[in-house]
Amino acid sequence: MTATALSLAIDALDGDAAEAAIPALVEILRDCVANGASVGFMNWNTPADYERFWRDIAAGVGGGQVVLLAARNEDGIVGTAQLHLIGKPNQPHRAEIAKVLVHSRARRQGIGEALMQRAEAIAREMGRDLLVLDTDEHGAARRLYNRLGWTEVGTIPRFALMPDGADCGSTFFYKSLA
Numbered sequence: 001m002t003a004t005a006l007s008l009a010i011d012a013l014d015g016d017a018a019e020a021a022i023p024a025l026v027e028i029l030r031d032c033v034a035n036g037a038s039v040g041f042m043n044w045n046t047p048a049d050y051e052r053f054w055r056d057i058a059a060g061v062g063g064g065q066v067v068l069l070a071a072r073n074e075d076g077i078v079g080t081a082q083l084h085l086i087g088k089p090n091q092p093h094r095a096e097i098a099k100v101l102v103h104s105r106a107r108r109q110g111i112g113e114a115l116m117q118r119a120e121a122i123a124r125e126m127g128r129d130l131l132v133l134d135t136d137e138h139g140a141a142r143r144l145y146n147r148l149g150w151t152e153v154g155t156i157p158r159f160a161l162m163p164d165g166a167d168c169g170s171t172f173f174y175k176s177l178a
């Protein structure tokens with residue numbers, strides 16, 4: 001185990017902590033997009049776009065619709081993940097995992113796995129026992145989700161774009177915690 005992994009802490013942020021974390025979260029999102037991750041943004045997006053995105057998420061945390069996780073090591077916040085609690089009356093048991101992001105300088109130390117394990121534990125505590133997510137068919141996250149026992153439903157070609165404008169297929173997964 002590395003020194004980074006030893007000092008890792010994963011916190012669920014409240015609304016104020018989410019606001020305070022925005023500069024670090026902007027940097028993580030910027031880094032992921034700059035390194036070619038298909039996570040909702042393009043090469044031409046700016047830090048101001050990322051900041052708007054995280055402000056909306058912080059508002060969702062404050063409103064109770066989103067659980068926002070931050071992974072911290074001695075360098076500060078280096079990873080994040082979200083649990084979106086589905087608000088539809090007929091889906092009170094369901095949540096969606098989104099924006100599992102680890103800064104490129106902190107990858108391959110188990111932080112992505114730790115974020116997923118924590119997100120699943122919180123979902124279970126909140127009675128959300130059916131989880132769904134989707135990810136770039138060619139990304140490292142697909143291996144992570146398979147390794148953690150998620151079930152692949154299939155891949156939709158051309159679902160999104162890579163940051164450089166190339167087509168990106170999205171692979172959909174679910175995990176039942178029931």
Ligand SMILES: CC(C)(COP(=O)(O)OP(=O)(O)OC[C@H]1O[C@@H](n2cnc3c(N)ncnc32)[C@H](O)[C@@H]1OP(=O)(O)O)[C@@H](O)C(=O)NCCC(=O)NCCS
Pocket residue numbers: 001002032037038039098099100101102103106107108109110111112113114134135136139140141143144
């Ligand atoms: C996907 C992502 C979150 C994974 O984060 P991570 O912290 O590197 O994840 P982990 O360390 O748990 O696992 C990644 C790899 O490191 C390996 N690993 C974990 N700990 C390790 C260690 N101590 N030493 C060596 N390798 C290790 C894992 O086995 C895994 O290998 P694999 O890629 O061959 O399957 C990260 O790559 C990322 O942010 N990508 C860009 C954003 C993205 O696409 N997110 C998904 C959106 S749905």
